[in-house]
Amino acid sequence: MSVIGTIARKEVLVALRERRVLVLGAIVWVLLAVAGVTGYLVYAQQHSAIVQTQQEKRQEWLEQGDKHPHIAAHYGTYVFKPKTLLSLFDFGLDAYTGTSVYLEAHYQHEFMFRPAQDHSSLIRFGELSLALVLQVLVPLLIIFMSFHTITQERETGTLRLLISQGVTFQQITWGKLLAHGFLLLSILLPVVVGLIIMAFLSDAQAKMTDLGLRSILLIVSYTIYLFFFLMLSIWVSLRSSSGRNALLVLLSCWIILTVLMPKTVANVSERIYEIPSMREFRAAIAEDKAHGLHGKSTKSERQEKLKQRYLEEYQVDDVQQLPFNFEGISMQAGEDFGNRIYDHHQERLRQLFYRQNHLASIASLLNPFLAIRHLSMAMAGTDLHTFIHFENEVEHYRRELVRRMNHDMAQNSTYGKFFEYKAGRDLWDEIEDFTYQTPGVWQVVQYYKLELISLLAWVIVLCVLVYYSNRKMKPINE
Amino acid sequence: MNRATRKIIQYEWKVFIRNRFQLLMLGVLFLFGLYAIYHGQAEIIDQRDTINAVMKLEQSEFDAYKSSFTEELKTLEQEQTHDVASRPAYAWYRHGYHAVLPPHDFAALAIGQRDLYRYYYRLTAMSLYYQLFENELANPGNLLTGNFDLAFVLVYLFPLLIIAFGYGLYASDKEHGILALLKVQATSVHKVLLIRMLCYFTLVVGLGLLLSIIGLYTSGNPLQSQNWLPALVWLVCVIVYCAFWFGLLFAIVSFRKSSSFNAIAAVGCWLLFLIIVPAVLNVIVTTRYPLNSVALADLTRRTGLENEDDKEEALAVINEFLEHKPELAKSDSALEENLLPKAYAAFTSLKDIHHRQEVDAYYEGVIRRQQWAANYLWLSPAAYMQEVLVKVVDTDLGQFLHFQDQLVSFHQQISDFYFSRLFQNRPISREDYEQLPVFSMVQNGNKWFPIFKGIFTIACAAILVFSIGFVKFKKEECL
Numbered sequence: 001m002s003v004i005g006t007i008a009r010k011e012v013l014v015a016l017r018e019r020r021v022l023v024l025g026a027i028v029w030v031l032l033a034v035a036g037v038t039g040y041l042v043y044a045q046q047h048s049a050i051v052q053t054q055q056e057k058r059q060e061w062l063e064q065g066d067k068h069p070h071i072a073a074h075y076g077t078y079v080f081k082p083k084t085l086l087s088l089f090d091f092g093l094d095a096y097t098g099t100s101v102y103l104e105a106h107y108q109h110e111f112m113f114r115p116a117q118d119h120s121s122l123i124r125f126g127e128l129s130l131a132l133v134l135q136v137l138v139p140l141l142i143i144f145m146s147f148h149t150i151t152q153e154r155e156t157g158t159l160r161l162l163i164s165q166g167v168t169f170q171q172i173t174w175g176k177l178l179a180h181g182f183l184l185l186s187i188l189l190p191v192v193v194g195l196i197i198m199a200f201l202s203d204a205q206a207k208m209t210d211l212g213l214r215s216i217l218l219i220v221s222y223t224i225y226l227f228f229f230l231m232l233s234i235w236v237s238l239r240s241s242s243g244r245n246a247l248l249v250l251l252s253c254w255i256i257l258t259v260l261m262p263k264t265v266a267n268v269s270e271r272i273y274e275i276p277s278m279r280e281f282r283a284a285i286a287e288d289k290a291h292g293l294h295g296k297s298t299k300s301e302r303q304e305k306l307k308q309r310y311l312e313e314y315q316v317d318d319v320q321q322l323p324f325n326f327e328g329i330s331m332q333a334g335e336d337f338g339n340r341i342y343d344h345h346q347e348r349l350r351q352l353f354y355r356q357n358h359l360a361s362i363a364s365l366l367n368p369f370l371a372i373r374h375l376s377m378a379m380a381g382t383d384l385h386t387f388i389h390f391e392n393e394v395e396h397y398r399r400e401l402v403r404r405m406n407h408d409m410a411q412n413s414t415y416g417k418f419f420e421y422k423a424g425r426d427l428w429d430e431i432e433d434f435t436y437q438t439p440g441v442w443q444v445v446q447y448y449k450l451e452l453i454s455l456l457a458w459v460i461v462l463c464v465l466v467y468y469s470n471r472k473m474k475p476i477n478e
Numbered sequence: 479m480n481r482a483t484r485k486i487i488q489y490e491w492k493v494f495i496r497n498r499f500q501l502l503m504l505g506v507l508f509l510f511g512l513y514a515i516y517h518g519q520a521e522i523i524d525q526r527d528t529i530n531a532v533m534k535l536e537q538s539e540f541d542a543y544k545s546s547f548t549e550e551l552k553t554l555e556q557e558q559t560h561d562v563a564s565r566p567a568y569a570w571y572r573h574g575y576h577a578v579l580p581p582h583d584f585a586a587l588a589i590g591q592r593d594l595y596r597y598y599y600r601l602t603a604m605s606l607y608y609q610l611f612e613n614e615l616a617n618p619g620n621l622l623t624g625n626f627d628l629a630f631v632l633v634y635l636f637p638l639l640i641i642a643f644g645y646g647l648y649a650s651d652k653e654h655g656i657l658a659l660l661k662v663q664a665t666s667v668h669k670v671l672l673i674r675m676l677c678y679f680t681l682v683v684g685l686g687l688l689l690s691i692i693g694l695y696t697s698g699n700p701l702q703s704q705n706w707l708p709a710l711v712w713l714v715c716v717i718v719y720c721a722f723w724f725g726l727l728f729a730i731v732s733f734r735k736s737s738s739f740n741a742i743a744a745v746g747c748w749l750l751f752l753i754i755v756p757a758v759l760n761v762i763v764t765t766r767y768p769l770n771s772v773a774l775a776d777l778t779r780r781t782g783l784e785n786e787d788d789k790e791e792a793l794a795v796i797n798e799f800l801e802h803k804p805e806l807a808k809s810d811s812a813l814e815e816n817l818l819p820k821a822y823a824a825f826t827s828l829k830d831i832h833h834r835q836e837v838d839a840y841y842e843g844v845i846r847r848q849q850w851a852a853n854y855l856w857l858s859p860a861a862y863m864q865e866v867l868v869k870v871v872d873t874d875l876g877q878f879l880h881f882q883d884q885l886v887s888f889h890q891q892i893s894d895f896y897f898s899r900l901f902q903n904r905p906i907s908r909e910d911y912e913q914l915p916v917f918s919m920v921q922n923g924n925k926w927f928p929i930f931k932g933i934f935t936i937a938c939a940a941i942l943v944f945s946i947g948f949v950k951f952k953k954e955e956c957l
Contacts, residue, residue, distance in 0.1 A: 113775065121875060124864075
């Protein structure tokens with residue numbers, strides 16, 4: 001049997017005899033179980049509520065009765081943000097992005113109802129999810145498990161005995177790493193198995209693109225992340241003169257990485273790139289709609305121009321002579337113009353969000369916790385980019401709906417006789433129901449290159465550090 | 479103070495200032511505290527700016543209306559403005575009034591839910607529910623991360639400082655072999671320990687009070703009549719909360735385990751109180767009291783009459799509305815002229831009347847959640863302290879629910895103002911502009927009781943953990 005194997009076996013044996021690892025493991029298990037069960041309950045509750053209401057809204061749309069298409073476009077419909085299956089693993093931003101949006105002509109409503117608003121300020125402490133346990137608590141478990149693994153050998157003098165037997169530092173360190181990795185894996189195995197079963201056996205495949213791949217990527221990234229903490233703990237233990245010092249250093253790292261830095265970065269980004277208030281945002285859009293982008297043309301000027309263009313094109317003197325209802329055309333032109341203005345302002349707003357988040361991405365190069373947090377949300381489909389993808393799809397659907405209504409109005413109604421024409425069920429049926437498919441995983445991951453680099457780089461850096469420290473190590477510290 | 483006590487304090491001070499690491503920690507925490515105050519104030523200044531901006535918009539809107547009565551109407555635009563200013567048929571849904579929840583002077587110290595909830599609304603006489611649910615713009619990622627305010631520094635970071643200072647007391651003496659020397663002294667070991675803890679307590683609480691006083695003074699004047707009580711209570715909170723953590727640490731140290739054990743146990747408690755208990759409470763609340771906001775979404779739909787040129791339908795709607803508002807039905811004028819705007823006004827008001835129960839039920843659900851969670855807050859003194867602090871500076875959920883409650887009556891006031899004129903066919907005169915509806919926030923009466931209850935509970939917890947430590951030490955000493 002190799003030396004590394006022997007060391008690892010001894011380490012596991014000692015850990016099992018000491019109750020600490022068992023107790024800590026049990027606590028983590030309980031938390032994982034609670035997180036898993038409640039995560040599933042929340043998912044199931046919200047999923048069924050959303051599916052049901054979405055169906056009701058569809059019925060309402062179809063059975064709205066005969067009315068003018070433009071009134072129907074104002075009657076509009078609602079879209080609710082579907083819960084992704086993996087959101088039961090990582091709630092991500094779900095509590096802070098709105099859940100429903102009203103789609104109507106002329107006006108882009110923002111998402112309403114952030115679930116966090118239904119809670120007291122306690123919600124700001126965070127919700128228990130599998131992701132929280134794995135990102136925050138398990139690293140602490142690793143620290144508690146491994147901080148004294150080498151310092152203890154040193155303090156009790158067994159290190160000297162080991163070295164004198166011809167065992168090298170490399171063998172000791174990697175043996176211990178193997179043992180702790182094994183212990184950790186056996187504690188976390190249920191999560192891995194659970195994720196895999198969920199990904200490959202559930203029928204929710206259709207709702208979430210690349211569910212299997214996402215789950216595997218989640219497992220891989222968390223493995224790398226936790227391996228980072230394992231390496232860090234063992235390296236610090238290797239370098240420290242006493243267990244107490246190792247613990248102090250590791251706990252400080254943990255607090256800086258998981259508590260202090262994320263908040264600081266987010267708040268600094270908030271100060272650097274300031275978000276306008278909703279009132280300002282809306283006022284700017286209204287201003288541009290009335291006077292054109294950069295004050296170029298007023299609404300009546302634009303309408304006059306459009307009219308002239310159509311009169312010339314069809315060689316007629318009056319809009320009433322056009323082979324279609326000009327009101328429908330002008331309505332759609334107004335809609336297109338409004339959309340352009342909105343796109344302009346929304347893009348500016350999103351750029352602010354991106355810049356704020358980019359700062360956090362840069363910070364993740366220094367902080368693997370930030371890296372895993374962003375990646376985990378991305379894989380679970382609860383991050384900002386997936387939300388924006390969803391927002392875009394919804395807006396696209398709204399535009400299509402309004403366009404179809406205006407088109408129908410132009411084709412079938414008569415100029416100036418608004419109330420005479422009514423469309424019916426046939427037209428409502430033409431509008432397909434809104435369905436949403438999350439983007440492919442690679443499409444989302446491309447936004448998180450820095451985070452991927454961070455995770456990999458940190459593990460490599462620590463491997464190198466451990467390797468070199470081993471070479472330089474002496475059995476007694478003076 | 480006897481000689482021995484003085485000596486102990488003297489030596490502890492020497493040890494303390496020689497330990498660079500501890501000094502560094504203290505300094506870094508102080509800087510973090512200053513940054514937190516700065517960040518909180520920047521956030522609140524932004525909000526105040528927004529409030530000023532929207533009030534200015536309202537001011538200029540109404541100035542235009544007012545001046546349209548006196549100036550000569552030359553352009554079409556001016557005429558339109560005068561129509562909107564004087565004819566209730568236009569005015570009722572175009573005149574917007576802002577209801578504002580101005581931040582408490584000390585809101586910068588604990589931002590609470592202020593970044594998540596709307597603190598200003600523009601209300602017209604249209605259906606309240608069209609106007610109630612729009613959110614403020616925010617980066618959801620940053621909302622999730624939360625604010626780096628002074629409350630965060632006090633609630634999250636101060637306990638860590640206390641742990642860092644205290645976990646080695648007694649245990650490290652034992653580990654360094656000083657304990658045996660201490661034991662032969664006339665002063666008992668636990669008394670020495672208590673005095674040393676008291677030194678650190680003074681130091682940490684001193685830092686907490688210093689930061690708080692800086693924060694209080696730079697955010698508002700604590701000596702003003704409406705501010706002195708919140709300021710005083712804030713300072714008491716700092717003392718009580720630190721006392722709890724020192725008590726807890728004393729209890730842990732009293733078990734006379736190794737310093738590593740103490741550190742693990744103390745950090746474990748920190749984890750329990752600051753992360754696990756709140757996180758578990760939150761998911762339990764979510765699953766136990768499911769709230770379905772999707773049902774409310776429907777209220778924001780801009781529906782209108784089925785057929786706008788059907789006079790019978792319009793009259794039916796108006797009549798139904800007048801049943802709820804008999805005072806408007808007194809004159810016959812209600813059913814003449816401007817039928818379409820009247821019907822529309824009646825329609826949106828009826829919408830509010832019909833759906834009030836639904837909305838009330840929803841917010842009752844939110845309150846039930848809050849109450850349930852409040853019943854278990856004692857499980858985590860840290861979460862409890864956070865709740866108390868946000869309550870002191872009026873940034874808690876209750877304040878926002880109260881604000882939304884007041885919106886209902888303000889909205890009623892606006893509706894009454896316009897509808898009385900619309901339904902009696904009276905134009906709006908220049909004089910009417912002197913008695914426009916004004917929003918005034920009636921303060922929540924029983925603000926302080928839950929705060930004192932919270933402080934009392936945490937103080938009890940502090941006494942409890944301290945007593946455990948004290949008894950444990952006494953018992954060991956007798957052996």
